[in-house]
Amino acid sequence: MTQMTEPGLRTPPKLPKGTLRIVPLGGIGEIGRNMTVFEIDGKLLIVDCGVLFPEEDQPGVDLILPDFSYLRDRLDDVVGVVLTHGHEDHIGAVPYLLRLKQDIPLIGSQLTLALVEAKLAEHRIKPWSLTVKEGQVERFGPFECEFVAVNHSIPDALAVFLRTDGGTVLHTGDFKMDQLPLDGRITDLRHFARLADEGVDLFMADSTNADVPGFTTAEAEIGPTLDRLFAQAEKRIIVASFSSHVHRVQQVLNAAAAHKRKVAFVGRSMVRNMQIAAKLGYLDVPQGVLVDLKNVENLPDQKVVLMSTGSQGEPMAALSRMANGDHKIQVGVGDTVILASSLIPGNENAVFRVINGLLKLGADVVHKGTAKVHVSGHAAAGELLYCYNILTPRNAMPVHGETRHLIANGKIAQASGVPAANVLLTDDGSVVDLAKGVARIVGKVECGFVYVDGSSIGEITDDDLKDRRILGDEGFISIITVVNKDTGKILSGPEIHARGVAEDDSVFDDIKPRIAKALEDTVTSSKEHTTHQLQQVVRRTVGTWVNRKLRRRPMIIPVVLEA
Structure with missing residues (x-):
């Protein structure tokens, strides 16, 4: 596998005409901050623009952004930002990019754009956006983009296939191959096969679960577990999940309706995102199940379900505050708390601290380690191998993952027949040039962390x-x-x-x-x-x-x- 080993920075050469340049500004060597810049003939296309959440050794930091310095003097050359799906690690930095230039076009699916537009409204930014769906083809300057349906833990996710004079690239965004998705929308492998017939010069695949053997468990398998837990619970049920995990919320609503419980959303982002999802038809709310949080106190405990944020132990999120006893919802003996999410690397201590706090208050805590209450949204090794065999790409550049994930993805590419020299293991800031079917690392640009600390952006070092x-x-x-x-x-x-x-x-x-x-x-x-x-x-x-x-x-x- 080809890997950057030279110490320090190497300034990349001038981009030759007809060559496609790929520069990841985030998401390589980390889970989050996903952002990749594509350049050809003087024009730039960005795929995703997300945030990374701070770890314990970054005290006081609210968010970590991609480093926009590579783009700062070339914003007029940006023809668009393609957003693969609506998770924070793919859309969370969009407001900070648009602060630099508000009229950069945003391209994404209906739900993705609705979530990012709600976020932009809080920043008083009204974007120019284009809604696309699977099978649609659009041209943005020298880039022709074809969108492909992929399955993930949020509805309406898209992969993007780029056609340029320098070659073709398939960027998966985040995806898995759930064969029994709740919304019936599977990853379109037939579409992948058609792209393979045309020829894929570079495959940029989600690496998050590349070191997990086999196949990711189907989302549908969560339902029976929730049904059992709801049947056993004697008092209130509190379910914590990502505020954008529409499928998980749907399963909670279904279980609550079956057991004649009412559901209240807890946390500003949870309320906002589920209102958007319900309005657009991505969330089917059973009649009479939803209640406002302020009315929960009037209901018997055995009739209450609270759908909350804070599954990653975020200090200011609702569940953390409940565990600390400083939330208006007081967790007590006999309450059941379900953490319906995976642990993002780096958040383990924070999550375990919340679990311990809830246990001290007398709650029964259920998490992925004790029951099947979460399945991953990312393709495991068996699924990635299927994709490589279908696509037969000339080159592979693993993205979205820590170093161990990227290396595992690269080994899968080699096992499928991609030559070792054509598997590129990169870092944030690495510069890859693609021309005539050959991809190679040609240099590196400076690409650091940009910290958001209160109202300051990039001032904290x-x-x-x-x-x-x-x-x-x-x-x-x-x-x-x-x-x-x-x-x-x-x-x-x-x-x-x-x-x-x-x-x-x-x-x-x-x-x-x-x-x-x-x-x-x-x-x-x-x-x-x-x-x-x-x-x-x-x-x-x-x-x-x-x-x-x-x-x-x-x-x-x-x-x-x-x-």
Whole structure:
């Protein structure tokens, strides 16, 4: 397999005429932030524009965006953004891209565009959009796009087949091959076969479950499990899922109707997305099942189902707040909580913390590890092999997954007959050129994380996050000292304040004489000293002592005033 191994950045060469360039700006080596830029003849087409959710080592961060710097000076060349489906990791960054240029066309299915338009309305952006469906062919500048029905954990997902002078590309988006989908809409392998007859120069396939053998379990198998759990539950049932998982919500509504329970949606995104899905006909709401959350208190516990957000342990989501006891819904003994989703890598600790909190409150917690309450939305290894055998692509570029997933996908491609040299394992920012049936990595562009922190976008750096981790894990010490600028004698202080380092500030009494001596020695030995140098002396003196004495590495802020 071909892999980027050169250290540092290599600027790609000028794009030759008639060559298709592919630059992933996210989704390679991670689960989320999916975004790929295609370029030919001076025009750009973007496929997906999603967000990545922060992990525990990124404190205070709300969202992580793709790095738009590669596009910033070329927004006028963008002919459109194709959105494969409506999950946040594929559409969540669209508002931030359109802030740069609001009239970039958005192309997607009916449900996908409805979800992204509702999100854009919150940002006061009214987009130019084009609704497409499977089988439709549209041209955007030098790109001809043909859309293919694929099955996923959200309705109306599409793969996109690109025809260009540089070659053809099939990008699956997220997909699986569920043969018994709830909406009857399967991944269209007959359409794949027709594209294979034409010739697929590059296959960009979802890698998320490439290391899982066999085939993904059918969505229909969740229904009997929910029915059993609903029959057993004696009090309230709380089901947590992604706010866009229409199929899961449909199964919960069906089970609630069968057991004569009422359902209330909990969480702003859940309410918004299900209203959109019901209005467009993607969600079939049984008559009389839905109630407003504010009316739940008037119902007996055994008649209540709460459909909630927070299945990934997000701190501000409804389920996390219930587990912490700071939500208006108070979870109690005998309540049943069902986590109807998988664990996104990196969220394990947060989810287990929520589970433990709910168990302490007396709830019965059911999750994927204890019952069949979730099936994946991504193709397993057997399904990917089917696709490779049907498509017989000349080249393969695994996308959407961590490194282990990408490598597993690449091995499946090789097993199906794709030559090892034609399997490209890339990174975010890798530059791939496709011409005359040959795809090769030609360079790399800078492509970092862009952090959304409150109202700031891209202002928080990795150094800032390192400081936050130190503050959270090791604590903070400030030392204020006034010295005589000629003799170095202490006129006031050292005054030491600490947070999260020791139980009592008196522990620092031993270090104060050492600070005074270090400052005096520095002043008397160097008449040309600066205040910054004195502060560094204090930092080193305190840092060495704290590390040896207390076994900690806190953030140290020295303030030295000369008088």
